[in-house]
Amino acid sequence: MVIHVTDITVRQLNVHFDKAHALKDVSMRIEEKKITAIIGPSGCGKSTFIRCINRMNDIIPSAKVTGDVLVDGTNIYDAKVDVTDVRKKIGMVFQKPNPFPKSIFENIAYAPRIHGTKRKEDLSLIVERSLRRAALWDEVKDRMNKSAYDLSGGQQQRLCIARTLAIEPEIILFDEPCSALDPIATAKIEDLLIDLKKDYTVVIVTHNMQQAARVADRTAFFYLGELIEYGSTRDLFEKPEKDLTEQYITGRMG
Amino acid sequence: MNRKLKQSIYFGLFRVSGWAVVAAIAVLIGYLLFYGIGAINWEFLTQAPRVGMSKGGIFPQLLGTIYLMALVLIISIPIGILSAVYLVEYQKNKFMKGVWRVVVHNLAGVPSVVYGLLGLGLFVLLLDMGASLIAAGLTLSILVLPIIIASTREALIAIPPSLREASIALGATKWQTVRHHILPYAMPGILTGVILSLSRAAGETAPIILVGAAYYMPGLPDSLFSAFQALPYHIYALATQTRVALTGQSLYGSALVLLMLVVGMNLVAIMLRNKYRKKYRW
Known part of the structure; x- marks a missing residue:
């Protein structure tokens, strides 16, 4: 039996944007099929960090990333690694819902199609499965050909999650996925996150x-580009080891 | 002066300015219609001019102008769109982007007769194409490139970066992202540039006189290397080289046809643009 490990090991990760040192010597291990939250005040490097895990910082010309990010034991920054394979394995959901200005169906079908699924029946199956998994199917099944922009903000964000699920990733990164949503839509996304960790390794940035x-x-x-403290959520919130962490979670900073 | 009075004065000024634009166009079109509409009939559109251009039609000139537009469409539109895509989506060097933007803006400001000189020196003489359709087509293509590039660039940078990220994050290559998202979403803006360019190509007079448009020639161009006639030069020729008392109707008729050609293309562009806008909106 092949044991499939999808944990993430980050070693000595540094990111520079021109002269700004945005991430400083971050090393941490993100566990498989758990939800790992990254918190910290604005500008602390948490988004920069999460965007290193699927190499989204590659598209920012001024970004320079050094260090290792090991997924399944493979360094995704290795020269032999194809970045599109990395992103197929590690999905990402963004801060603001960003559906394509196309139909609901096309939003989901796009990724499987570019990765080689051509038959309409196969695509329909993937679309339905992904939407069901993102708890959106019942709300949209009768209007698959309508524009994704007719959906509410929360529905759009779940559509973006379904779109990511359609590439069958092993890890899903969420970059402040609820910051543009109301409390009810937020609760739905949170329920979904907890459901998703049965099958996926989840990393979420949140303020x-x-x-x-x-x-x-x-x-x-995270604080000022450094990883200050990392542990189980309960420990970190109930008995933080570092003063900085305590100041932040008690609202005296940030 | 009290505020209400001030407001009325300024509103009045705005209103007058707004209507002045409409009035100018109305007068222009009304004038051309009044004097030119009588000339336009099937014979006018399908026959060559006769009797010192006072009789017959404008078919060779109309055809020449359509040939030129077709050449510009084939040559400069792909080059213009692709170069804009390269420089917005692929070129990472900020300095090069800046240099290129300045170059394009300056090219757009070069007087058209200078492009004519370039075409004469480069295509007609150096590359030995002679005074020909192809030389004129190439010259006009260079002339309209900055228009296409600038409008394509505007359309590309107006697309939210979040849509590029969405596609890239799904494991799409840059080309897949450009092909399936960027270009389709930018299409309304690109089409605007394309139509503007074709209108310029149809209407430019100075450059084509230098590189191949004939004042008068018998017959039609039989290859890309023949001289040709075109509507704008025909209008110039009628207005300055003939007795307008005899050729006036043909003159206004030609101007009206040219105007309708350009207006017609703009209408097509608006329709296409609305179609794409409906399809992709964000």
């Missing part, structure tokens, strides 16, 4: 500490 406390198994606190 909402309650959200981290509600959904995450483990939490990492």
